[in-house]
Ligand SMILES: Cc1cc2nc3c(=O)[nH]c(=O)nc-3n(C[C@H](O)[C@H](O)[C@H](O)COP(=O)(O)OP(=O)(O)OC[C@H]3O[C@@H](n4cnc5c(N)ncnc54)[C@H](O)[C@@H]3O)c2cc1C
Ligand SMILES: *[C@@H]1O[C@H](CO)[C@@H](O)[C@H](O)[C@H]1NC(C)=O
Ligand SMILES: *[C@@H]1O[C@H](CO)[C@@H](O)[C@H](O)[C@H]1NC(C)=O
């Protein structure tokens with residue numbers, strides 16, 4: 001065999017072995033050079049640049065690469081989710097504990113006027129899968145009303161709940177918990193699909209959950225039991241579904257990106273590489289690619305068809321602004337030439353504040369395990385051996401209630417900010433633990449997380465005894481904040497202001513929700529179970545005291561949306577049209593939580609998966625790739 005043939009086959013094999021994952025842009029440049037060889041087995045190289053790879057990007061990239069004639073490049077600023085240190089993000093019981101570790105961007109909010117001037121950590125995934133690799137894994141679609149409102153504000157009936165069913169079913173599949181516990185009667189199989197993302201119910205229901213369901217049965221008028229909160233009917237009390245399957249976290253990376261990388265040769269992933277801006281054509285009417293940077297070296301990738309921006313509610317407005325797409329005067333301050341004046345880029349940030357209350361429990365909860373490092377280590381060791389045991393499910397929070405303010409509440413005088421009459425104003429998540437849970441991640445990583453899903457880490461929980469908590473979230477906030485760039489460099493963090501509790505509706509609803517939680521636990525179903533509230537939650541018996549408690553302890557539920565919000569093509573305001581294309585310029589689409597015009601009535605990850613599934617179909621249609 002001639003040497004050139006050896007060379008050819010060697011490269012093919014290396015290519016297959018490597019799984020097309022690069023950690024430096026120049027590795028791709030050199031492959032491009034070798035492309036002379038590969039062009040025999042590959043069609044054109046750079047049809048698509050999909051960037052960044054993360055959450056929704058993984059979904060879109062995976063779907064687009066189903067067509068063998070397109071080439072997809074996924075660019076991710078962060079790290080692999082596949083290394084030896086990944087247990088903190090893949091182990092279900094550690095849900096949310098990757099915050100403050102190598103998997104986190106480590107953003108901080110501005111000082112929050114509505115929270116006594118506090119500023120705090122704002123975790124965002126810095127890893128394949130984005131925040132879907134870091135989140136608390138609750139898989140809770142918004143109600144039908146959310147999608148129907150999206151269709152109406154965008155003028156596209158394709159976004160209604162009914163018309164999205166195909167994409168809802170394409171995303172997710174229900175699987176049993178690791179122990180194969182029967183979950184009949186706790187969800188509705190008919191509203192679940194056949195997608196790659198796995199979801200499951202708890203493996204270990206607690207006495208707490210049994211009593212939550214008993215309260216619903218006893219008071220079905222106030223707290224109706226809802227067989228499946230993912231059915232489009234998002235109100236009432238029900239069992240939490242989490243993105244967990246085969247005893248591990250299911251993320252957009254594990255469900256979509258890894259399988260595509262493992263099985264297709266038309267998708268590549270470039271890690272550790274930050275996109276610094278989008279490149280526009282000479283006339284400025286079209287975006288033609290991206291510029292990336294690693295170790296102060298810059299590289300460009302061309303996209304012959306489109307750039308898909310999935311950098312998230314923080315990263316997307318930042319990159320758009322750095323590329324001259326955003327509020328003109330704001331960009332001028334940093335010497336950035338305006339390409340399209342879109343004042344809404346970075347504006348309208350919505351997030352959901354979360355505040356916890358803790359009560360002593362007179363039955364076993366997860367507290368025992370969390371407060372016993374030896375037992376907790378043993379659970380993690382068992383999980384490491386055969387993926388079984390308490391660590392193999394997200395066992396902290398199994399049940400939830402989505403509730404509305406009473407009709408006629410004075411808080412609704414100015415209009416109802418929920419998406420419709422079947423969408424919640426507030427939510428309780430029932431935690432079988434006190435709020436503090438830091439030692440769990442310390443055991444794994446030696447790191448102290450800056451904050452967790454469960455609580456404000458400054459709000460110390462009890463360290464002995466059994467406890468339960470309620471995490472209270474205002475689901476339909478009216479506060480709107482913003483994200484601004486702070487320099488013309490992509491490496492300067494933007495300012496993030498979720499503007500929590502800056503409206504009378506938001507703080508009023510939080511106060512109402514705390515009273516509703518107290519009332520919920522006073523029902524007969526709780527006799528003999530609920531003990532005293534913890535510490536400074538003891539005498540919360542006036543609105544003023546509740547307000548002070550909320551403003552002292554609330555923080556972010558890490559659900560930012562709306563910083564590149566969708567609107568009708570005919571609207572001057574808004575950032576993307578109903579097809580997710582950025583207004584005023586060709587060649588770039590946004591597919592992430594930033595396009596949602598309103599905070600989600602459920603939890604955002606399901607919404608983003610559904611949007612990404614439809615986005616992939618819209619893109620395939622636009623380029624005749626079906
Ligand atoms: C701690 C935590 C707990 C949460 N809990 C839940 C939950 O239980 N249920 C739920 O539904 N939602 C939860 N969420 C929210 C949910 O994960 C997000 O809504 C979802 O991931 C979508 O976020 P996003 O669109 O903002 O983008 P992300 O998922 O954050 O993805 C953005 C990606 O872009 C990459 N990126 C950004 N800028 C660049 C750049 N310049 N160059 C290259 N790459 C870049 C990032 O590294 C990241 O991978 C939680 C989030 C966090 C952080
Ligand atoms: C995951 O790990 C395997 C084995 O170490 C490796 O071959 C593969 O390239 C890794 N994938 C990513 C995306 O890092
Ligand atoms: C976030 O902080 C952790 C802990 O200090 C650190 O290990 C990690 O590298 C930081 N993330 C980034 C993107 O710098």
Ligand SMILES: *[C@@H]1O[C@H](CO)[C@@H](O)[C@H](O)[C@H]1NC(C)=O
Nearest residue numbers: 176177178179180181388389
């Ligand atoms: C659960 O069921 C699967 C499929 O039948 C089986 O492989 C697995 O061993 C079972 N696990 C347990 C803990 O029973």
Ligand SMILES: *[C@@H]1O[C@H](CO)[C@@H](O)[C@H](O)[C@H]1NC(C)=O
Nearest residue numbers: 381382383385386387388389
């Ligand atoms: C997993 O390991 C634990 C602890 O060693 C053991 O008790 C259990 O039986 C094992 N389970 C399976 C399904 O192998």
Ligand SMILES: *[C@@H]1O[C@H](CO)[C@@H](O)[C@H](O)[C@H]1NC(C)=O
Nearest residue numbers: 110330482483484495496497
């Ligand atoms: C961003 O800039 C706008 C306009 O100058 C300002 O109103 C807003 O408060 C700023 N937000 C942040 C987070 O700095």
